[in-house]
Amino acid sequence: MWVMIGMLTALPSASLFARQKARTVVPKGMVLVGSGVYKALYDNGGKFDGVDVPSFFIDENPVTNAEFLTFVTQNPKWRRSKISPLFAESTYLANWAGDVNLGKLGPNEPVTNVSWFAAKSYAKWKGNRLPTVAEWEYVAGAGTRSARGKDEPGFEKRVLILTNQPTPKPLPDVGQSSPNYWGVRDLHGLVWEWVLNFNSALVTGESRADANLERKLFCGSGVVGASDFTDYAAFMRFAFRGSVNASYSGANLGFRTVRSM
Amino acid sequence: MTHFFGSFKYSLATLTTVLILFVFPGCQSETLKGEEQAILTHAPAVPSPITRNYPTKVIIELETTEVVRRLADGVDYTFWTFGGEVPGKFIRVREGDQVEFHLNNHPDSKMPHNIDLHAVTGPGGGAASSFTAPGKGTVFSFAALNPGLYVYHCATAPVGMHIANGMYGLILVEPKEGLPPVDQEYYVMQSEFYTHGAYGEAGLQPFDMGKAILETPDYVVFNGSVGSTTGDKALTAKVGDKIRLFIGNGGPNLVSSFHVIGEIFDLVNTEGGSVQNKNVQTTLVPAGGSSIVEFTVDVPGTFIIVDHSIFRAFNKGALAMLTVTGDAVPEIYSGLQAESVYLPEGGGIQGLSGSTPNAFVAKTMDERIAEGGRIFAANCAACHQAAGQGIPGVFPPLAGSDFLMSDPARAAGAVINGLSGPIEVNGVAYNGVMPGVKLSDEQVANVLTYVMNSFGNKGTEMTPSQVANVRAGH
Numbered sequence: 052m053w054v055m056i057g058m059l060t061a062l063p064s065a066s067l068f069a070r071q072k073a074r075t076v077v078p079k080g081m082v083l084v085g086s087g088v089y090k091a092l093y094d095n096g097g098k099f100d101g102v103d104v105p106s107f108f109i110d111e112n113p114v115t116n117a118e119f120l121t122f123v124t125q126n127p128k129w130r131r132s133k134i135s136p137l138f139a140e141s142t143y144l145a146n147w148a149g150d151v152n153l154g155k156l157g158p159n160e161p162v163t164n165v166s167w168f169a170a171k172s173y174a175k176w177k178g179n180r181l182p183t184v185a186e187w188e189y190v191a192g193a194g195t196r197s198a199r200g201k202d203e204p205g206f207e208k209r210v211l212i213l214t215n216q217p218t219p220k221p222l223p224d225v226g227q228s229s230p231n232y233w234g235v236r237d238l239h240g241l242v243w244e245w246v247l248n249f250n251s252a253l254v255t256g257e258s259r260a261d262a263n264l265e266r267k268l269f270c271g272s273g274v275v276g277a278s279d280f281t282d283y284a285a286f287m288r289f290a291f292r293g294s295v296n297a298s299y300s301g302a303n304l305g306f307r308t309v310r311s312m
Numbered sequence: 313m314t315h316f317f318g319s320f321k322y323s324l325a326t327l328t329t330v331l332i333l334f335v336f337p338g339c340q341s342e343t344l345k346g347e348e349q350a351i352l353t354h355a356p357a358v359p360s361p362i363t364r365n366y367p368t369k370v371i372i373e374l375e376t377t378e379v380v381r382r383l384a385d386g387v388d389y390t391f392w393t394f395g396g397e398v399p400g401k402f403i404r405v406r407e408g409d410q411v412e413f414h415l416n417n418h419p420d421s422k423m424p425h426n427i428d429l430h431a432v433t434g435p436g437g438g439a440a441s442s443f444t445a446p447g448k449g450t451v452f453s454f455a456a457l458n459p460g461l462y463v464y465h466c467a468t469a470p471v472g473m474h475i476a477n478g479m480y481g482l483i484l485v486e487p488k489e490g491l492p493p494v495d496q497e498y499y500v501m502q503s504e505f506y507t508h509g510a511y512g513e514a515g516l517q518p519f520d521m522g523k524a525i526l527e528t529p530d531y532v533v534f535n536g537s538v539g540s541t542t543g544d545k546a547l548t549a550k551v552g553d554k555i556r557l558f559i560g561n562g563g564p565n566l567v568s569s570f571h572v573i574g575e576i577f578d579l580v581n582t583e584g585g586s587v588q589n590k591n592v593q594t595t596l597v598p599a600g601g602s603s604i605v606e607f608t609v610d611v612p613g614t615f616i617i618v619d620h621s622i623f624r625a626f627n628k629g630a631l632a633m634l635t636v637t638g639d640a641v642p643e644i645y646s647g648l649q650a651e652s653v654y655l656p657e658g659g660g661i662q663g664l665s666g667s668t669p670n671a672f673v674a675k676t677m678d679e680r681i682a683e684g685g686r687i688f689a690a691n692c693a694a695c696h697q698a699a700g701q702g703i704p705g706v707f708p709p710l711a712g713s714d715f716l717m718s719d720p721a722r723a724a725g726a727v728i729n730g731l732s733g734p735i736e737v738n739g740v741a742y743n744g745v746m747p748g749v750k751l752s753d754e755q756v757a758n759v760l761t762y763v764m765n766s767f768g769n770k771g772t773e774m775t776p777s778q779v780a781n782v783r784a785g786h
Contacts, residue, residue: 142419212508212518215473217378217390218422243422249568260754283521286470287423292422294468301447302419 071106078310081108082234083303087198092285102185109182110307112225112236113244114173117158119165122173124151129169139166156226159224161242161305167297170245170306174301181247186309188285191239193232207282213240214284218303239284245306249292287311320489342367342408354399355535356547358497358558359404362486367408374401376425376444377418383531384538384629385689386514391536392423392466392477395636398536399501399562400464400481407459407488407501410449412544413438419447424468430600431483439467461584461602464561469518472564476506476524478536480562482602494606495553500541500632502570502597502619503562504529511628512690527565532624534617536633541632549609551638556606563599569620570597572634574613577605594620609636631694632646674758677773684762691749692759700767706744708737711767720774721762724782727756753779
């Protein structure tokens with residue numbers, strides 16, 4: 052876990068990324084993310100080097116109801132009536148009309164009420180995987196013009212406002228927000244997204260005391276161990292991740308997948 | 313213990329009592345009896361006093377929700393709440409009660425929440441045991457060991473933001489002997505809001521982190537919004553009533569100088585604890601702290617409740633009202649005194665001259681009236697009252713006002729430059745000070761067109777060019 056921690060250093064220059072993009076075949080529905088370094092939110096005051104994030108592919112949009120319907124149609128054990136209670140709570144796909152029936156939900160709305168187990172299994176079925184915290188945060192930290200949104204005026208404020216606003220009802224279709232520097236949409240303000248190691252940050256719920264955990268263990272922290280006290284949206288994401296377990300199937304939580312190069 | 317059991321033929325009940333006395337001498341000399349569901353109330357109501365003379369198991373159900381509600385007229389805010397409103401629901405238990413706390417986070421919530429009750433003895437005040445994802449519920453229990461009035465709040469990261477968005481309330485742990493009976497009990501909680509736009513700027517206002525860190529709020533309010541407890545929603549009492557206010561301060565940053573204009577607190581439980589102070593004018597309520605005040609209302613009238621850090625009261629919204637009805641008692645209060653020290657200035661910044669840029673330009677008289685109403689609510693209603701009725705003898709009425717309607721240009725001058733000294737309105741003499749309000753010509757025109765066409769007034773439209781003439785001294 053120590054490796055995950057540290058400073059954002061060299062980023063590939065834009066022209067280097069453009070050349071990489073030109074010679075790469077990108078899977079359908081995904082975009083290419085150039086390599087870089089993720090500076091962890093919880094890194095005990097910025098003492099550590101960053102997490103190297105190699106180049107990878109990520110879904111342009113969150114997984115939709117229609118896509119997840121195809122998955123459960125082809126994989127009956129992930130249907131609502133079949134899934135083991137170990138792998139999902141009773142709220143799993145609770146907003147669907149039936150096992151393979153979306154009911155009133157729009158096919159292009161992001162799928163929600165899915166557990167981590169189901170999301171992970173879907174990703175595997177697609178030949179992909181769930182993003183790591185570092186990958187997700189690295190992509191979500193991109194602005195509209197550069198890989199480092201923090202350097203763009205108003206970026207953090209915009210992300211905070213998007214993160215803070217209540218989840219719209221019904222959920223809008225995916226892909227309606229403008230893409231970020233990498234071409235990825237809907238990272239902020241639509242739904243929360245599962246990540247592979249969502250529970251690696253040790254947020255106990257008593258977030259003011261988590262700094263002790265941070266010192267005694269490694270990764271998580273509430274306040275004192277944070278590298279950036281102003282990134283409130285990131286605090287919210289880490290708090291949310293810390294509040295759930297892998298069978299959690301909430302109405303505001305979806306996911307997207309990634310593929311290694 | 314087995315020695316006791318083997319040697320003496322105590323009845324089971326006696327034995328239990330003996331054991332408890334033995335194990336917790338002086339700490340818990342009473343046994344828990346029965347179980348009940350706590351009834352919680354929204355401010356300004358307070359649950360009924362506890363009549364039990366024994367401790368019980370109290371079950372508390374509290375739901376966290378995230379809702380868009382009014383912060384001021386024309387201004388909305390996304391509040392995070394305990395129980396659907398700000399402040400959170402009032403909880404009342406008895407010293408020695410065993411509290412089983414159920415925290416339920418609504419499935420539509422976006423954020424996880426928890427609760428830190430200052431009445432709890434234990435890590436995080438319960439926060440460590442109540443971290444609750446949307447659509448989940450958690451349960452923890454605690455003993456109400458210490459009597460007093462305590463703040464509760466959410467303590468999920470980012471903690472400041474959860475509090476800034478409205479997640480606080482009060483829990484009263486009544487002492488074993490109960491509180492002396494009074495005629496009225498009310499729940500008033502102060503807090504501040506940090507919005508993207510300035511005070512009164514219309515629309516759904518997002519939280520502004522920069523202002524929160526600088527501790528420069530746009531709104532300081534009682535019970536969650538500007539005007540929550542004024543006019544029709546004022547606290548009420550009758551002459552002779554003994555009143556007890558349970559006052560909390562959610563912060564997140566500011567300390568309150570709590571004051572009721574025209575009253576002296578007979579008794580104050582300082583900081584919500586057990587020490588009583590007498591004859592107090594202004595009591596300090598810390599952020600994350602409380603105070604219990606008692607006073608008897610001897611004369612009728614409207615008593616203004618303020619944070620006596622006074623610009624908060626008149627420019628940021630920290631103003632509530634207590635309306636006391638009954639017969640006048642001239643030997644206590646003659647009725648001639650004016651409250652000139654506390655004159656409200658309204659939300660606009662006062663200035664000597666000049667105008668501020670204003671994006672809104674009314675195209676029709678209806679638009680002018682609509683916008684004027686908003687400006688009125690933000691700048692004028694604190695004194696002249698929402699229905700323009702004023703406060704007799706203190707703030708002159710606008711409704712049916714001969715002074716206003718007979719000379720609109722003079723009225724414009726009063727808004728621009730202020731007005732002081734003796735005037736007569738509808739045959740009643742006033743001698744106060746109205747400060748000038750820093751509004752643009754357009755805004756002055758809008759607000760005057762509004763007041764001259766509201767509250768039963770029938771008047772003409774005032775235009776920005778007419779206002780400009782007045783401003784230029786023509």
